[in-house]
Structures are given as structure tokens and as C-alpha cells.
Amino acid sequence: MKNFDINEDPHRRYNPLINEWVLVSPHRSKRPWQGQNETVISDTLPEYDPTCYLCPGNVRANGMVNPDYESSFVFENDFAALKQEEIAFEENKNETFFKAKPERGISRVVCFSPKHNLTLPEMSADAIENIIHTWQKEYTDLGNVDYINHVQIFENKGSVMGCSNPHPHGQIWAQSSLPTEVEKTQSNLKAYFDKHNKTLLEDYVKEELKLDERIVIDNDHFVALVPFWAIWPYETMIVSKRNVNKITDFTEAEVVDFAIILKQLTTKYDNLFETSFPYSSGIHQSPTDGELHPEWHFHMHFYPPLLRSATVKKFMVGYEMMGESQRDITPEKSTEILKNQSNVHYKRLTK
Amino acid sequence: MKNFDINEDPHRRYNPLINEWVLVSPHRSKRPWQGQNETVISDTLPEYDPTCYLCPGNVRANGMVNPDYESSFVFENDFAALKQEEIAFEENKNETFFKAKPERGISRVVCFSPKHNLTLPEMSADAIENIIHTWQKEYTDLGNVDYINHVQIFENKGSVMGCSNPHPHGQIWAQSSLPTEVEKTQSNLKAYFDKHNKTLLEDYVKEELKLDERIVIDNDHFVALVPFWAIWPYETMIVSKRNVNKITDFTEAEVVDFAIILKQLTTKYDNLFETSFPYSSGIHQSPTDGELHPEWHFHMHFYPPLLRSATVKKFMVGYEMMGESQRDITPEKSTEILKNQSNVHYKRLTK
Ligand SMILES: O=P(O)(O)O[C@H]1O[C@H](CO)[C@@H](O)[C@H](O)[C@H]1O
Ligand SMILES: O=P(O)(O)O[C@H]1O[C@H](CO)[C@@H](O)[C@H](O)[C@H]1O
Numbered sequence: 235m236k237n238f239d240i241n242e243d244p245h246r247r248y249n250p251l252i253n254e255w256v257l258v259s260p261h262r263s264k265r266p267w268q269g270q271n272e273t274v275i276s277d278t279l280p281e282y283d284p285t286c287y288l289c290p291g292n293v294r295a296n297g298m299v300n301p302d303y304e305s306s307f308v309f310e311n312d313f314a315a316l317k318q319e320e321i322a323f324e325e326n327k328n329e330t331f332f333k334a335k336p337e338r339g340i341s342r343v344v345c346f347s348p349k350h351n352l353t354l355p356e357m358s359a360d361a362i363e364n365i366i367h368t369w370q371k372e373y374t375d376l377g378n379v380d381y382i383n384h385v386q387i388f389e390n391k392g393s394v395m396g397c398s399n400p401h402p403h404g405q406i407w408a409q410s411s412l413p414t415e416v417e418k419t420q421s422n423l424k425a426y427f428d429k430h431n432k433t434l435l436e437d438y439v440k441e442e443l444k445l446d447e448r449i450v451i452d453n454d455h456f457v458a459l460v461p462f463w464a465i466w467p468y469e470t471m472i473v474s475k476r477n478v479n480k481i482t483d484f485t486e487a488e489v490v491d492f493a494i495i496l497k498q499l500t501t502k503y504d505n506l507f508e509t510s511f512p513y514s515s516g517i518h519q520s521p522t523d524g525e526l527h528p529e530w531h532f533h534m535h536f537y538p539p540l541l542r543s544a545t546v547k548k549f550m551v552g553y554e555m556m557g558e559s560q561r562d563i564t565p566e567k568s569t570e571i572l573k574n575q576s577n578v579h580y581k582r583l584t585k
Numbered sequence: 586m587k588n589f590d591i592n593e594d595p596h597r598r599y600n601p602l603i604n605e606w607v608l609v610s611p612h613r614s615k616r617p618w619q620g621q622n623e624t625v626i627s628d629t630l631p632e633y634d635p636t637c638y639l640c641p642g643n644v645r646a647n648g649m650v651n652p653d654y655e656s657s658f659v660f661e662n663d664f665a666a667l668k669q670e671e672i673a674f675e676e677n678k679n680e681t682f683f684k685a686k687p688e689r690g691i692s693r694v695v696c697f698s699p700k701h702n703l704t705l706p707e708m709s710a711d712a713i714e715n716i717i718h719t720w721q722k723e724y725t726d727l728g729n730v731d732y733i734n735h736v737q738i739f740e741n742k743g744s745v746m747g748c749s750n751p752h753p754h755g756q757i758w759a760q761s762s763l764p765t766e767v768e769k770t771q772s773n774l775k776a777y778f779d780k781h782n783k784t785l786l787e788d789y790v791k792e793e794l795k796l797d798e799r800i801v802i803d804n805d806h807f808v809a810l811v812p813f814w815a816i817w818p819y820e821t822m823i824v825s826k827r828n829v830n831k832i833t834d835f836t837e838a839e840v841v842d843f844a845i846i847l848k849q850l851t852t853k854y855d856n857l858f859e860t861s862f863p864y865s866s867g868i869h870q871s872p873t874d875g876e877l878h879p880e881w882h883f884h885m886h887f888y889p890p891l892l893r894s895a896t897v898k899k900f901m902v903g904y905e906m907m908g909e910s911q912r913d914i915t916p917e918k919s920t921e922i923l924k925n926q927s928n929v930h931y932k933r934l935t936k
Contacts, residue, residue: 238674238687244667246762248684254765257688259666269749315610315904315911316595323589330777331789332813333599336589337608388903396900398620405903411597413908414605426681438682462683516907537906549747552739552756553666555888556867557764560666 241564249463250426250434252418256465257560260567271545272394274509279351279400288401290348303348305361306368311341316409320381338381339409344368346402353391353402353510355500355579362493369406369517370482376408377522384412384521387481392512394539394547404515412521419518420529427529435531436477448569451498455491458499460569465559467548468506468568470499470536478532480520499536502575509544513537592915600814601777601785603769607816608911611918622896623745625860630702630751639752641699654699656712657719662692667760671732689732690760695719697753704742704753704861706851706930713844720757720868721833727759728873735763735872738832743863745890745898755866763872770869771880778880786882787828799916801923802849806842809850811920816910818899819857819919821850821887829883831871850887853926860895864888 246255287294290302296312316339323336346365347357354362369387376385389404390397412420426434442448442459450470451458458472472495478484503511514537520530539547554560597606638645641653647663667690674687697716698708705713720738727736740755741748777785793799793810801821802809809823823846829835854862865888871881890898905911
């Protein structure tokens with residue numbers, strides 16, 4: 235009988251953050267593709283677009299005028315999924331099939347730059363530091379609202395990720411409940427912390443640094459790696475080396491290093507297929523429920539859909555929806571490919 | 586303070602099948618859309634396509650020739666995500682971060698018809714019965730393989746769902762482990778059964794039939810409904826009225842009624858936006874691990890991505906990936922819209 239070779243043989247890997255498995259099929263990367271191709275957005279956007287509702291000085295859908303902002307700019311989402319209004323409600327604890335609860339929250343949009351045609355990898359590290367400071371301020375302000383217990387910072391980049399405007403921006407959805415994925419993660423982080431008195435991610439990052447098989451970049455304070463259990467072809471996670479609970483606990487040196495690793499990682503992404511690399515990213519950190527959460531350890535997920543080129547993505551469909559996530563290329567192979575990308579953005583080289 | 590109105594106010598709903606929540610934002614359906622549009626596949630495909638690797642008599646990528654099949658046709662997937670080979674492996678039970686196990690399995694493709702341009706709603710109920718019999722045979726044959734404990738029957742329909750060939754076909758991935766979603770479902774079904782000595786879905790369907798707010802279609806043996814906790818805009822579930830454990834337990838009357846409800850539901854789907862409606866569907870039923878599973882109750886999920894038109898889909902991205910699934914239109918509103926669609930396919934009316 236053949237001995238198990240993780241680089242060759244179909245296998246499942248376990249994700250200890252959410253207690254789920256992923257099916258890995260290394261041999262399947264040679265599959266031909268005759269399916270849907272994504273369209274690539276033109277690389278020649280103007281610095282200012284008079285029809286863009288995020289550019290400085292322009293009018294938004296609700297009639298409000300954006301200020302002439304010079305770095306970042308935050309406003310309430312005009313079509314928020316959450317509302318701030320308090321709703322009277324009596325819970326029926328015995329309900330099994332028709333359990334529903336009103337949910338309060340605040341949704342904001344964070345413009346990363348006044349320039350319509352910039353994205354994170356093309357910004358200066360200084361400009362990215364400014365975004366980090368904005369995230370810190372929002373985490374604090376929103377977290378201080380009495381009924382807000384969780385602040386989800388995220389970005390959808392690229393039309394293939396449902397982003398309807400190329401102007402660089404992210405979002406924040408702050409709400410009273412812990413969202414499903416956060417609750418799952420918290421319960422696994424907590425079980426680990428209760429047992430080891432250290433965070434799961436502190437120990438995981440140490441092991442990964444020792445093995446050095448899935449590290450894409452690291453600096454003094456952060457590491458960007460392809461998790462052993464990654465589901466998306468080029469999924470990565472930026473994790474703090476120190477046990478940082480939340481973004482507002484960053485030292486200034488950590489702000490500097492986080493900006494650098496964000497710039498480098500997104501530059502490598504763009505260089506991979508010489509395209510503005512689409513992804514959804516999001517920060518997982520301590521909830522703002524007023525409790526101590528020593529189990530939480532700052533990390534940022536990047537879920538990019540592209541698989542083989544700027545136009546061919548991985549579809550998480552039938553089997554993945556009914557069964558479990560599935561990937562072809564191994565996380566180790568993806569790491570190698572990402573690691574080998576230059577830290578200089580391809581647009582600067584081809585100019 | 587305003588009283589909770591489930592048709593108007595943002596709220597979360599609980600999914601007892603997988604123990605997760607969904608965020609519902611009824612007020613958000615008015616949001617304008619400037620984002621990505623899907624391309625619609627031409628409605629005028631030929632009945633036979635000489636370049637299609639699924640048409641009768643054609644040669645597949647691996648050089649094999651398809652027989653001149655007349656109803657359905659099953660073959661091993663030429664680019665299978667699973668392999669049948671047995672792999673030697675020693676498990677390290679103490680591993681936390683790098684847990685991996687080889688996985689054995691068999692992947693098959695099920696052609697639904699020799700005609701390249703047919704889809705389920707355009708087939709006769711008789712032809713659909715034949716597909717159901719094929720699924721029964723495959724469930725039995727694959728389930729009887731000693732190392733196979735789970736048989737996942739599914740279909741990806743439409744290029745937006747990663748389907749690379751419009752020839753009507755589904756897939757079956759059979760494997761030794763229970764996939765993540767199935768395991769989650771099983772543990773919730775089992776907890777309910779152990780407590781009530783009835784299946785969760787038997788009780789749920791009874792309640793839904795009484796309320797009649799989310800029933801799209803029903804007949805003597807099946808109901809097609811929008812689950813109270815649906816995440817996709819037009820998500821539905823076909824559930825057997827009797828407590829049927831697996832597809833091979835169907836009576837002949839159940840085969841007949843399942844074919845009819847499949848045809849009617851997919852016809853309503855096509856009629857909704859007058860397009861060949863994309864979705865991923867999949868059957869959840871008893872595993873084939875040789876154990877008794879009284880907790881399982883046959884059901885088939887339909888996860889269609891379209892939201893507002895043939896070209897505008899719902900994106901499950903940033904917040905949904907980091908936080909939890911989110912929907913705009915309520916399940917009750919979706920039910921009403923689907924219910925009002927004709928059972929006669931739009932192509933028959935416009936001819
Ligand atoms: O096997 P196919 O049809 O080539 O591939 C399709 O379905 C599979 C199973 O859901 C997915 O893993 C693929 O991403 C998708 O493109
Ligand atoms: O808020 P946006 O950018 O209009 O919308 C986008 O992000 C949201 C949050 O992930 C999703 O719910 C939407 O489906 C997506 O299109």
C-alpha cells in the first residue's frame with residue numbers, strides 16, 4: 235500500500251478555528267477549464283470620477299455631499315443592512331423552528347483614499363497607517379455604543395466580490411450580537427485558552443514560523459501565512475506575533491509593521507496574475523461586549539477567489555455547499571507561489 | 586418603542602439544521618445595483634453538440650467514447666477530486682494545528698438526458714423519474730462499496746454556479762468521511778430525534794403546512810418550501826412528507842410525486858426571470874455507514890444565486906464570509922413570488 239503523501243494524495247485538513255474540515259485534491263490542479271471567465275476591470279481609471287458616489291465633493295444617492303477629504307473618510311452606509319432603532323420584542327425561548335430576534339446595528343463605509351484609482355498595494359505605507367488609525371477610531375467609537383457588542387471591519391475588493399465601486403473603500407458592520415463565524419471562532423479560541431492559558435494563534439504562529447512552509451512574509455510584529463486549513467486557492471491570514479487582543483492595543487511599531495505587511499501582501503497578490511487582485515478581507519478580534527477576552531488574538535483573513543488567472547476563479551458550489559469546502563492546489567504550493575512574487579507592484583515596473 | 590415586525594425590521598433567524606444564524610434586512614431590498622452583471626447563456630443551444638464531452642457518441646478528454654445512451658448515463662469523473670486508492674496512514678490523535686487524513690472516494694457524473702439543450706423543467710415527468718431511479722441505483726451501488734460512508738448527490742446548474750457545460754448533468758461524490766455540512770446536520774437531527782423520537786424535519790414540515798406562509802408547492806408526498814432560515818434569495822428545500830430515511834426507501838408513488846415537484850419547482854424558477862435559472866442543488870439523506878440513522882429525513886436543498894434579475898445575483902462576500910449570511914428579501918416574500926409563477930415553462934408559452 236502506498237504511504238500517505240500530503241503533496242500528492244487527496245486528504246482532509248482540520249480547521250481548529252471553526253472546527254470544520256476542507257477536502258484537498260492536489261492531483262486535480264491539472265483539470266482543464268471551459269467554464270465561466272470573469273471580466274477584468276480596465277486598468278485606466280481616472281483619479282477623480284464625477285459619477286462616483288465616493289469621490290470627494292460628489293453627491294451620494296441620498297443627496298448628501300462628500301467633503302473634500304484628503305486621506306480617509308467615513309460615513310454611514312446609505313443602504314445599511316442594520317438599523318440603529320431599538321425594537322420591542324419578547325423572546326420565546328422554547329421556539330425551535332421559528333426562532334427570530336430583532337438585531338440593532340450601525341453600518342459605515344470607510345473610503346481609503348480620495349483618489350478613485352488607488353488600491354492598498356499602490357498606496358504609501360504612510361497612507362495605509364492612516365487607514366489603520368481610522369479603523370482603530372471606529373472600533374473604539376462603535377464599540378463604545380451601549381448596544382454594540384461586535385465590530386466587523388471588512389473589505390470587498392473587485393466586482394467579482396460584489397463590490398460595485400472601484401473607489402478604494404471598506405465597510406464596518408457593528409451590531410449587538412456576535413455573528414455566526416465569530417461566535418464559532420470564539421468558542422474554539424476559548425476552549426484552547428482555558429486549557430493552555432495561551433492563545434491558539436500564539437502557539438500556531440510559533441509552530442508555523444518554525445516549520446517555515448506556509449509563511450508568505452513576516453516582519454518584527456506580523457506574519458502573513460497561508461493557513462494549513464485554507465479553503466480559497468490563495469487564502470492568507472495576517473496574524474500578530476505578540477498576543478494582541480484588538481486593533482486598539484497596537485503599539486506604534488505594530489501600526490507601522492501592519493501597514494507594511496498589508497502593502498506587501500496585496501502587492502504580491504496583484505503581481506500574481508498582473509491584475510488588481512479581488513478578495514474579501516476582514517479582521518477578527520475581541521468583541522466589544524465589555525467582557526475580558528484573553529482568548530482573542532488579532533488576525534485578518536483574506537479570501538481571494540482567483541484560481542489560475544485573472545479571469546478563472548474557484549467556484550465554491552454544489553459539493554462545497556452541501557458537503558464541505560474543497561481545494562485543488564495545496565496551501566504549501568500557494569505559499570511558494572505567493573512568496574516568489576516581487577514586493578514591487580507590477581504597474582511600477584511596466585511604466 | 587416600535588414593536589418587532591418581522592416583515593420590516595432587521596433581525597436574525599436561527600437555522601436548527603446547522604445551528605447557525607442568518608441576518609435578514611427586509612428594508613434593504615430597495616438598494617440600487619451598479620455592480621457586476623452576469624452574462625446570460627444563449628437560449629438556442631443545439632440538441633446535439635459535436636464539441637460537448639457529454640453528448641452521446643462523443644469522445645471525452647481521456648479518450649473514452651460515450652455510448653449512444655437514450656435516457657441517463659453515468660461515468661467516473663475524468664478529473665475526480667477523490668481517488669479510490671487505499672493509502673497507508675498513521676493518525677496522530679494529539680495533533681492540533683496540522684491535522685490531516687487521507688480521504689478515499691469515487692466521483693461520478695450523471696448525464697440527465699442525451700439532449701444537449703434540455704434541463705430538468707423542460708423534461709417530461711417520466712424522464713425525471715428515470716433520473717431518480719438512476720440516483721437510487723448509484724446510492725445503492727456506491728453505498729455498498731466497503732469504504733464509502735457517504736454519497737453526495739448534487740447538481741451545479743449554470744455557468745455562474747461553476748458549471749462548465751450546459752449539457753444537463755449532475756455529480757455524485759461518494760467518500761469515506763461525513764463531509765462537514767452533513768456532519769453538522771446529522772448532529773442536530775440526532776439531538777432532536779433523541780429528545781422527541783421523531784425527526785426534526787417531520788415536525789418542521791407539519792408546522793409549515795399548518796402556517797402556509799413559506800410553502801411554494803406541495804403534493805401528496807412532498808413539499809417545496811422556502812426555509813424560515815433560508816440564506817439565498819430564492820433558496821428552497823424539497824422535503825418528503827413521510828419520514829423517509831433515504832432515496833432508496835421511496836415508494837413508487839413517491840418517485841412519481843418527487844419527479845412532479847422537481848419539474849414544477851424548476852419550472853417556477855425558470856419563469857421567475859424568464860431565464861434558465863442557475864442553482865446548486867443537493868440531496869441530504871442517511872449516510873451509508875451501515876448504521877441505523879432514524880434521525881435522517883430526506884431533503885433536497887436548492888441554492889440559487891440570482892437576486893433581482895437574470896443578471897444580478899446576491900454576493901455572499903465580506904460580511905457574509907467573516908460574520909454571517911445576510912439576505913434582503915424575506916423568505917415569506919420570496920415564497921409569494923415563487924408561488925405565483927406558472928407551472929407552465931415560459932418557453933412553451935412564447936413559442
Ligand atoms: O466538477 P466540475 O463541474 O468541473 O466543477 C465544479 O463543481 C465542483 C464541485 O462542486 C467544484 O469543486 C468546482 O469548483 C466547480 O467548478
Ligand atoms: O454593501 P455593498 O458593497 O453594496 O454590498 C456588498 O457587500 C455586502 C456585505 O458583504 C453584501 O451583503 C452584498 O451582497 C455585496 O454586494
